[in-house]
Each structure stands twice: as structure tokens, then as C-alpha cells.
Amino acid sequence: MKLLIFSFLLLATFSCSKPNVYTSFSVSETNGISRDMEYIVVEWEMRTKPDKDSNFSISGNDGNRVGQILKIVHNNEKYKVTGLFPVSIEANQIKNYFITALDSEPKDTLLIKGSNFDLNIENNHFIADLTKNTFNTDSSLTAGQLHTLSIKNNSNTQLKRTGINMHWSPNFQSTGREYRTSSHITKLSYASVETGRYLTTLVKEGKVPDYPEITIKTCYEFFAGIPYFIYSSEILIEKEIELYLLRNDEMTLDSIFTQLVYPDPKQGVLTQPLYDPSTFNELKYNPIKHDAPWLSFFNPELQLGYGCIRLKYNNTNLKGTPSPLYIPHTKITAVNSDGGRYWNRRLIHEKNTTVPSGSRYYEKNAYFVLNNINDPVVAINSLLECIHNPLKVDYH
Known part of the structure; x- marks a missing residue:
């Protein structure tokens, strides 16, 4: 599997007189x-x-x-x-x-607790809980999707969304059918958990109840010593279906962050108050682009941030032409009942849309933690520089 943040190299054999x-x-x-x-x-x-x-x-x-x-x-x-x-x-x-x-x-090494997909994965920046969410009233939610993320700071801040998983995209819905997410995968055609001291990878491929037309593939990659993990997903439409909603890159959180930070192609990097109605009014008429390179939630008082660097985004179908989209954009959503906030990329936005067989939607993202940071933009730019400029390896 290709990891964009590393160097993938051609083989060269070296003869040396030293043993081993x-x-x-x-x-x-x-x-x-x-x-x-x-x-x-x-x-x-x-x-x-x-x-x-x-x-x-x-x-x-x-x-x-x-x-x-x-x-x-x-x-x-x-x-x-x-x-x-x-x-x-x-x-x-x-x-x-x-x-x-x-x-x-x-x-540095990863500390792994649990078995199969019911894992807690710890590095020196955070603890990722991928165990089955037993507090959710929907008993069909499965293990292997990010439930909570505990940050290693003075207050041991836990990122979560009360009652559901904080990360369960991609997700979708057809009119007259239940809303489903990658946490609902119950019919696995492929599953793999590879644990290691530096890299642990969880891969799933399968279907969710009520949607035999769709196959979902997901992959988490957790690394020791690095303040982010990588997640990729693919939605493959195997039989024509009409979808009312289709989205990926969704993170849903309780009320811990106070600011939204993102790049706008015309205005540069913007910082918006996450609990001011004016922000949502502005985003209604000038939404964040669906292919925006990154975005982040931030709390300046806690000097804490959490966001996404979008490494790959491709909606090409199996024939090499575009898969259907409807008003694609990145949406920031306010949950008014309890103050929750989440971001998500809308691929099909609340309109019944015919999606032909062979349509495919792919994402690959780095989800990062900013800890003890005064300026999130400086920190994010530093991450971007390292990720997009990997070290070079030359064989002798």
C-alpha cells in the first residue's frame, strides 16, 4: 500500500564484505x-x-x-x-x-491493547480507541472505527462525540432506507489487522445492511512518534443506486473547539468563530471547497487543535470518467441540541441522484493533533511541508 508521506524505492542489491x-x-x-x-x-x-x-x-x-x-x-x-x-x-x-x-x-513504539479490530492504539501523542461503541443504542456498530481520541496533554483531553463514534465515514443514505456508515460494515469480504512496533494497519472491505449495491473499503494507518494517523476509504457502486446523501472526510466532536481554520482560494487562510451564527451564514453562501487541502478545529485557550490534511481525493469511476456529484463542498455542521460540531465533505448533497454501476469515490487523509500550539497555521504548514516533501533514499 502506498504511503504518501514516505519514500517508495526501487530495489538495488549491494555486495559487501561485511557479514550480515x-x-x-x-x-x-x-x-x-x-x-x-x-x-x-x-x-x-x-x-x-x-x-x-x-x-x-x-x-x-x-x-x-x-x-x-x-x-x-x-x-x-x-x-x-x-x-x-x-x-x-x-x-x-x-x-x-x-x-x-x-x-x-x-x-518510540506503539502500545497495542486488545485483539482483532477491538483495539486501543497508543503513541506518545494520543490514544486511539477503535473498540466497539457499547454506549451507542445502535447495536449494529462494529469495532475498527475511531470511537475516541485521547490527547496526551496536561488535562488528558478526550476527543469524542457523545453517543456515536467520532469517525464513521464514508456514509450515505437513500430515500426510504436507513442512514448507514462505515461503522455498520457487517458483511466482510476482506479484513486485515497488521500490528507492529512502528506501524499498525487496519483494513476492511465489505457491505452494510440494506445497501447490497455498495462496497466500502477502509484503511487506518497508525504510526509511533507521529502526531497524526492516516485514513483512506473507497466507495464502489456495484449496481446502480439512487442516493440522497453521500459524504466522506467526516469528523464529529463534542463542544471542545472554538475556532474553525481553513484556506480560502481568494481570501487566504481564514479563522472563524465556531459558535457564532455569522460563521454558518457566511459558509452557507461561501462554503469551504470540497477539494480544500486542509482544515482544522482549534481552541486557543487550550492551545489544542484537531484537523485534516487531504492527501488524495479522486472521484473517477472504473471507466476513467467522473462519478456523479451534486453540489460538492465541505460542510461545517452545528448540532444545536448539545453544542456538537462536525465537518464533512458532501459528495451528494441532499438531492436524489442516480449513481451508475462502476462509480467510485476515494479519499486519503492525515488526521492530525495540534498540542501546546499558539499558532495553528504555522504548525499545519510545518506538517504540510514534511508530508509533501519526504526524505530521499538512494542506494549505493
Whole structure:
């Protein structure tokens, strides 16, 4: 699976007289951005198949760092191994490394509790609870969708939406049928949970009750030491259907944030009060674009933010032409009964719309936490710079 924030590299085999050295390479920072914690993906070949839990390290003049094996592929009597390794590097610096079968102390690791999709995943920034939401009156909600996100700050702030999951998109509805979300997937055609010290991935593919025409694919990727996780989803229409509502990139939260921050193509970055009626009046006539590159909720008093960087957004159908949309935009919604607020991307906005077989809707987003931050725009721009300018790896 392609991770946009990392380097995906062509294989190069390295011959070396040292025992247990499999390849050597250099890591270059070419964009003038110091990286305290970032990952690289490295590939090498072996004549004997390693165990998936085998320890391999990158070794250089700044010591050894153990990695995580992502994939092993048999190829022409050899085994091609793909590994994930953490690095730290200064702006415009080049570091040289080699891969060796060496156990070493990891810098940061994920702490995983639970089994299958009923997991709590913890790094040094937050704890993601993906367990089944037992407080929801809808007993059909399944595990494996973000229930709450607990931030590691002085008050241990918990992001949540009372009564439902805080994240359960994509979601949709047809007139005369129940509203359904990715938390309603009960008929799985594929499921995978891959846990590891640096990366844990949860993948689902299946259908929800009452909508046999639609297949949903979802994937969470959680990383150690990084203040965001990545989520991607795909909606595939297998048989023509009429939808009244279709959306993705939805996060729904209780009343903890007070500001909305987002880029406008004409006015630049805007900060709007999240509980002022004038904000919703403005957004009614000038909504956030459906392809806006990012947006965030923020609380300046708590110096806390939560938002989304949109890495990929593609509505091309299986024939390579556009899938139907109706008034696509990003909507900020106020739940007046209890003060909740949420953002969501409307693909089909409250109008019965025929969606032909083969239509497809894809998203890939990085959901980030801003903690102890005075200026959210500066912090978000720093994240954007790192994500869109990955480190360069060159094999020797």
C-alpha cells in the first residue's frame, strides 16, 4: 500500500564484505526542514526467508535503529524484504546507513491493547480507541472505527462525540432506507489487522445492511512518534443506486473547539468563530471547497487543535470518467441540541441522484493533533511541508 508521506524505492542489491549487511543507502533532506521523527521505507534481498518478526536495523554514525518488516516477497530464488525505519535528520543533511541483522533499542513504539479490530492504539501523542461503541443504542456498530481520541496533554483531553463514534465515514443514505456508515460494515469480504512496533494497519472491505449495491473499503494507518494517523476509504457502486446523501472526510466532536481554520482560494487562510451564527451564514453562501487541502478545529485557550490534511481525493469511476456529484463542498455542521460540531465533505448533497454501476469515490487523509500550539497555521504548514516533501533514499 502506498504511503504518501514516505519514500517508495526501487530495489538495488549491494555486495559487501561485511557479514550480515544486506544493502547500504543514504538518506537526504533536500527541502531545508529538520525532521525529529520520520520514517523511510527500504528494500533489500536475502537468500533465506526471514521471519516477519525478525529484527533488522539501520546502522550509521548516529547509532543503530531497529525497524519493522512490512512485506516479504519470494523473487527468483531470493526474498525481497521491505522494512520501515525511523530516522532523525537536520535540514539539508545527508546520512549514510546500511541494513544489518542486528537487534537494537527502538526510539518510540506503539502500545497495542486488545485483539482483532477491538483495539486501543497508543503513541506518545494520543490514544486511539477503535473498540466497539457499547454506549451507542445502535447495536449494529462494529469495532475498527475511531470511537475516541485521547490527547496526551496536561488535562488528558478526550476527543469524542457523545453517543456515536467520532469517525464513521464514508456514509450515505437513500430515500426510504436507513442512514448507514462505515461503522455498520457487517458483511466482510476482506479484513486485515497488521500490528507492529512502528506501524499498525487496519483494513476492511465489505457491505452494510440494506445497501447490497455498495462496497466500502477502509484503511487506518497508525504510526509511533507521529502526531497524526492516516485514513483512506473507497466507495464502489456495484449496481446502480439512487442516493440522497453521500459524504466522506467526516469528523464529529463534542463542544471542545472554538475556532474553525481553513484556506480560502481568494481570501487566504481564514479563522472563524465556531459558535457564532455569522460563521454558518457566511459558509452557507461561501462554503469551504470540497477539494480544500486542509482544515482544522482549534481552541486557543487550550492551545489544542484537531484537523485534516487531504492527501488524495479522486472521484473517477472504473471507466476513467467522473462519478456523479451534486453540489460538492465541505460542510461545517452545528448540532444545536448539545453544542456538537462536525465537518464533512458532501459528495451528494441532499438531492436524489442516480449513481451508475462502476462509480467510485476515494479519499486519503492525515488526521492530525495540534498540542501546546499558539499558532495553528504555522504548525499545519510545518506538517504540510514534511508530508509533501519526504526524505530521499538512494542506494549505493
